[in-house]
Amino acid sequence: MEMMEPDISMIAGLIADPARSKILTALMGGKALTATELSLEADVTPQTTSSHLAKLLDGELLQVRKQGRHKYFQLKGPHVAIVLEQLLVLSAISTPKTTTGPKDPRLKHARVCYDHLAGELGVQLYDALASADMLEDFGELTRLTEKGKAYFVSLGVDFKQFKKNSRPVCKSCLDWSERRNHMAGHLGNWVLNYIFEKNWAKQDLDARSITFTNKGLTAFKRAFLIED
Amino acid sequence: MEMMEPDISMIAGLIADPARSKILTALMGGKALTATELSLEADVTPQTTSSHLAKLLDGELLQVRKQGRHKYFQLKGPHVAIVLEQLLVLSAISTPKTTTGPKDPRLKHARVCYDHLAGELGVQLYDALASADMLEDFGELTRLTEKGKAYFVSLGVDFKQFKKNSRPVCKSCLDWSERRNHMAGHLGNWVLNYIFEKNWAKQDLDARSITFTNKGLTAFKRAFLIED
DNA sequence: GTGATGCTTCGATGCACATCGAACTAAATG
């Protein structure tokens, strides 16, 4: 008679398999990937991958877009990315053996976390804005000040666009490698797009880490007041 | 050579088992429970429970305190609770069949989410403070105003105590049944303790839902400016 | 058309693990 709360174990079970968790973390790069690309990431055969992808679709963790003979998979939404990121945080804490953060220095330096910038640069961005009084930071609690708002407007941000759906403008998000806040939400997404628009950096083939050009890096740091 | 990121699948695997997930959600009530109590919650024999608890301890999701011949288990920290809550949100979205929120009306009305108040009353509290200009709310983004700070100081909150460790004073937290923000963090915890201190309510036997006395409910609503 | 590529379905194999019964230790009770 008493009805169940939503079943955590089903979704956790979907993430629990090593192959599937590799697929999911690969997709945290935000880019849509094809089944074969994911098969390589997961390190299993295409048949096995196909079965996994079917399960993930069925469990509403992924969405798919068909294009010719390719199928492009993506995380279904920000909620999914949030859960994965939180799991990464938890895992990083539980395994202190593994030196905090990825061995791959590129990933550690700058990477995409679903749709915004993470890694050392992401944290530096956050700190710089905070120390310039554009963000107010109380622990994990963050708010964009009037000054900050004005600054982003001057860069071309249209905040009216943001308000429409319920996503927060500038949500702080705990970074698993740095264990520090960085800027997520709508504004975080805007910054990432801005970086790519200006050609300051491009996303690597491994789909998560980002490489800045030399010029791009200095331009980025100047634009957002990051001091070395 | 390239070294792994922390392994999500291990932790997800711990949550993936139905018995273990029942144990974990039971512990989201914040109270420490004994092995046999958890055995009842999980609906498996004590032997099986013992094995599960060992795994959860090994995986750093739980911590245990021995007292006489009893063992009291609780979630190891806020990070664990956050992951569980986010998984609940995700599950609630993925299963729209299940009417949003628990069938049990008590759970839906007021419950403990690890160490703070959730459910309808939690959301009402949050909204009331927001509309009284004590909180500033931008989507999921929240800040305590000076006015709000002064108010809580007048109730006896010592904010200096809070600043010590890194936990946020007043973090907003997405509620899985209401899909709305409620007040978590240090301040959320303080409010919950305040409610129990004043004997406005007591925690039910099922360890998650809360029952207010009639007088307690009105006192609570008046104290925190909640209008009907 | 033929051939190649991307993805899926089917079936067989094998392993990991949740479960419980039975027997055990440890602590409280008297």
Add this chain to the structure above:
DNA sequence: CATTTAGTTCGATGTGCATCGAAGCATCAC
């Protein structure tokens, strides 16, 4: 001391499921 209650360890059982080989469909390329 003996008895009950709390929790554990061990071993046997069974099942769910990830994996891959082989074969089947599409779609593109020529």
